[in-house]
Amino acid sequence: MFQALVARTRDLLQLRFSPLYVSLPAAVLDPVSPANPLRRLVKVLGYAGARLVGNAFRPIRNSEKLHGAVWLYVVSQNNVEALQFLRDQRIDAVLVAGQSKQIGRYNHVVNRLSLRRKLLYYWQFPFVLAGLLRREGAPAWRFFDLIFNAIGYYEIYRRALRHYRPRAVVFANDHNDDARALLLACQAENIPTAYVQHASVSTIFPPLGFNLNLLEGQDALDKYAQCGAISGEVRLVGMPKADAYLFQRNTELHVRRVGIAANLLDPTAGIQEAVTELLSTFPDLTFTLRPHPGDQRDFASLRQRFPQLRFSSAREESVFAFLLKQDALIAADTSTHLEATLLNLVSIYYRFGAQTAADDYYGYVANGLIDRANTPAELQSLLHKYTQHKPPVLYQRAGYYCATIGTAHEGNSQKLALRYVNEWLTSA
Structure with a gap:
């Protein structure tokens, strides 16, 4: 027993x-x-x-x-x-x-x-x-x-x-x-x-x-x-x-709005350093910091130092509502990279300081879904490149992760899933 x-x-x-x-x-x-x-x-x-x-x-x-x-x-x-x-x-x-x-x-x-x-x-x-x-x-x-x-x-x-x-x-x-x-x-x-x-x-x-x-x-x-x-x-x-949002894909040809998604693995000092450097280097861009819904940090020092820095509450605003307001995303290990790419955002993998978790946990970089910056200089270089030109079909990279991309079912995953569920329930 x-x-x-x-x-x-x-x-x-x-x-x-x-x-x-x-x-x-x-x-x-x-x-x-x-x-x-x-x-x-x-x-x-x-x-x-x-x-x-x-x-x-x-x-x-x-x-x-x-x-x-x-x-x-x-x-x-x-x-x-x-x-x-x-x-x-x-x-x-x-x-x-x-x-x-x-x-x-x-x-x-x-x-x-x-x-x-x-x-x-x-x-x-x-x-x-x-x-x-x-x-x-x-x-x-x-x-x-x-x-x-x-x-x-x-x-x-x-x-x-x-x-x-x-x-x-x-x-x-x-x-x-x-x-x-x-x-x-x-x-x-x-x-x-x-x-x-x-x-x-x-x-x-x-x-x-x-x-x-x-x-x-x-x-x-x-x-x-x-x-x-x-x-x-x-x-x-x-x-x-994602169905309701795929037809609202980002069509901007230049990055002007950048979301920064922070999770619990990201050290506070690393987040603060990255935000400070980005806002100082790109004063003409709009940055929005979105902490993980379980994150209790208030980042008060960043709020005081950079009043222009915007914040998104994951407890109040859905991830897609947040992403629709951005042209690019910067984050470490989070599935938000996939959702950003599906909406045709530039998405950059960047680790905010030393972390003990597995590198490229979801394999997004290894599978060519997103770009990677290993240093602040590389991050700034990538972001500068995309402020000059943002490719129009980034979402096509997501085919390995999202089976309906490029098919007749793209944007109709709910109907497809519902059909399979209904058929399964009928025969169960």
Whole structure:
């Protein structure tokens, strides 16, 4: 029994135990799992007290019927945007998330699955932790708070599936602990599952385990093939969430507006240095800094020094709304590069100072999707070149990542994906 519990919990957290994830800098890991063991313990106690006990007293009033519906399971606002087209086109499709999961600006439209009984399963924690310490070693101790959080999801979700008996469950995330728990629960309860890719993927992701897998392009398929055996049907459908924006592609022939996307891996000093040099070197260009939605830094010194510097809030403005206001993008490892290229923006890979994460994580540079600048001088040279002339068909570089580019289905990925989902549901 305990061996099965350990194996299942390890499955839920396999991404967290990967060498690349374990090696991420503290600035990235701390918001997820603090480096200090005492802080991890406080987090565990806080989760158990404020969240789990709080769930027991928080009423759940879903606005939509979950019985027999097609569940669209989401763990973030990006997931909602990836699956919204299914909700719009099928009257039986409902957005679903765990009881306390924060879904950003879409919190109010997501139905909730009760997690009140999750407390009943925490007797498993010592046994699971001991088993994972033997199996994984140091990473299990480093992430014991994440192990604690993962306990009970599988059992609770199996119970919910037996109660509601959804027709199918569609996912946009295949590696978060709660999403994987629901996937395993669906497999145990014989509920059909589908997956719609919501962002570029990595070779450290879990193997695809869905009945229907809708991927954006050949890049995703090639990477998933390296993750392990692929089960279920695979279809390449492009990027459904981009359909509405592909006909608004940037047609400027000169770069005048530049977006800078910063993520949690980017050191503050490196971002500040790059912004300072760019604004000083290109006073006639308009620059907009867009921090990652989980970034708590306010960059107050940049606001004070450069009042002309604009800011985009990822919590309030969608990535496409942001990109439509730019002619070029500068960023390190982020799937925003692909979205920028699809909109015909110049996109430049630039690492803001020293980083420990994998270089060119998504392979965008290696596959010729975007340009790369290794030094401030190279960055300035590239940007200067594109202020003189911006090529009109940069978006064609994205064909390896987005299967519909240059085909009759370009700009119609939603219709294509919906057709495959409808056919699959009819035969499931």
